[in-house]
Amino acid sequence: MTNIKDLAKLAGVSVTTVSRVLNEHPYVSETKRVAVLEAIKATNYHKNINAVHLSKGKTLLMGVVLPFTGHPYFASLLKGIARKALEHNYKLVLFQTDYLESRELDALQMLKEKQIDSLIICSRACSMATIEDHLHFGPIVLCENLKREQVSTTFVNHYSVFFEALEYLYRKGHQQIGYCVGRRSGSSSAKREEAYKDFLVKYDLHFKSEYIMDNCLYVEDGEKVIKLMKQMAEPPTALLVTNDQIAAGIVTCAHNEGITIPDDLAIIGFDNQPIAKMMNITTIDIPHEQMGENLFLQAIGEEITHKEIGVNLIERGTV
Amino acid sequence: MTNIKDLAKLAGVSVTTVSRVLNEHPYVSETKRVAVLEAIKATNYHKNINAVHLSKGKTLLMGVVLPFTGHPYFASLLKGIARKALEHNYKLVLFQTDYLESRELDALQMLKEKQIDSLIICSRACSMATIEDHLHFGPIVLCENLKREQVSTTFVNHYSVFFEALEYLYRKGHQQIGYCVGRRSGSSSAKREEAYKDFLVKYDLHFKSEYIMDNCLYVEDGEKVIKLMKQMAEPPTALLVTNDQIAAGIVTCAHNEGITIPDDLAIIGFDNQPIAKMMNITTIDIPHEQMGENLFLQAIGEEITHKEIGVNLIERGTV
DNA sequence: TTGTAAGCGTTATCAG
């Protein structure tokens, strides 16, 4: 494997000069430049990037922490991040955590060890204290509604979005409203639960814990939701479903079970995915790719910022 | 940022000794070990991994090239790869190519520059010649039906799988069979087209180019397929759909359009995704995660191997 | 415009 020193010898110049043409610095005479270029061709030379990293203390590698890539929510986020990464010449190192804290710690460790320059955590499992402990090794950005001094965030205000959606359903005549989330212990779900309870108080409705359905992630979970509802003495007349995939599963399954939508059951999905359009599902459009882009930009930016992303209700046929 | 030299000074030993305790070598006296360990605690020391990489010439980083992560096929592959990566202490660098050759070249470049030890290409856009040019920089493994001397592969025999599926439909009485693929120019699709044509010849049926529908990737493409079929004078009575998502879209859409399944139209999906089970779609089970695992193992293995993965027809209600 | 030489932080070799 030929290196910069060999090149120098071959071209009859110093390593510095070689480095200069490699990095397109000015102040290299045309003659020498050509000589070096020829040596490069002749030897099929290419840099050892690890040496560059060591020397510069930077890697142009960004870590991305997410529980799984298969879920459309994270896939969209990732798409936005990847787009900006490409533009800015960064590569992405993926950490699929399955919500295991240990995997998140792996990522934090790589930040420590300087193998990645910065870290985007799309969904956090570890404590904020742990995050803060690692902050001085490099920028960490989060995708949640938080406004700490030292951490940039991009987020949707799940509280107000949820509250408004609930009021929308209330105005449409619903008083028994349930909802499905992916992971009730997550920070977004906490905000949603808060909104839900405040909504109930405001309209003097009472809380039924069975109306909150947890662990809904994929289309097939729609079946589970319908089953749960059939077991209820007084099932909800409307459902907020935090992802269109599950909303689609519910709609399909309801159909098989002879439940009419929206008459027997109204549905509002989230994300405005293509499937929602196809199945004419009322949904809340959330620009995930744009969020991903913003996360990336924050991760390479100097200042700490907090960006709230706006959402948009798309009225279709399920309410 | 404290380094190994500082530690040595602090603990009153040589850098070599520090390195030894860091890497858990034997032959270090308990006294010195403890001294070093204490120095590590005291300084909150952590290795600079880039120096390790440079020194060792290895990174424990594996590149993964795929067009997009949102698609369930690639997501499953990635899941399998990630699982094994975790086990073997590798991290993954993601290259989302959108089938752009230039992005694939980025990955190849990183292999050259030793930033990644090896490369898994889940779906190839560049030529085999390009691949072969990079082979001596590190192992490259492919996910396609190919048996070259120097490249390991894990694959499904799309020719025979398709052929058998076609014969299955034929036995069920279908003579007008169409099919949908994601990317007709891909190597798997080429095999499928071959099988399709051979099937037609064998049973003396004639070829209709409109029966091959390209660019079907997501659920929503089901709508497109139904539209296309409605424009045909003589639409197919059965469809092979290379992904369950699209099959699901077709089933849903057909329903809306008053097309009865399987009477008016029979459907076989591919992949055996949960949605297929939920919607009772006959499908061909392909163990993608297992493929991903195998790809990873090949990428870190010494020898070149070629592994064909078996598939399994799941008979349900759409044929 | 060019080159020398000192880092960057480890690991590996080899002699003791």
Added chain:
DNA sequence: CTGATAACGCTTACAA
């Protein structure tokens, strides 16, 4: 068991 010292391959003052 221990420690000098030479790699690893590149960047970057600094001097010329």
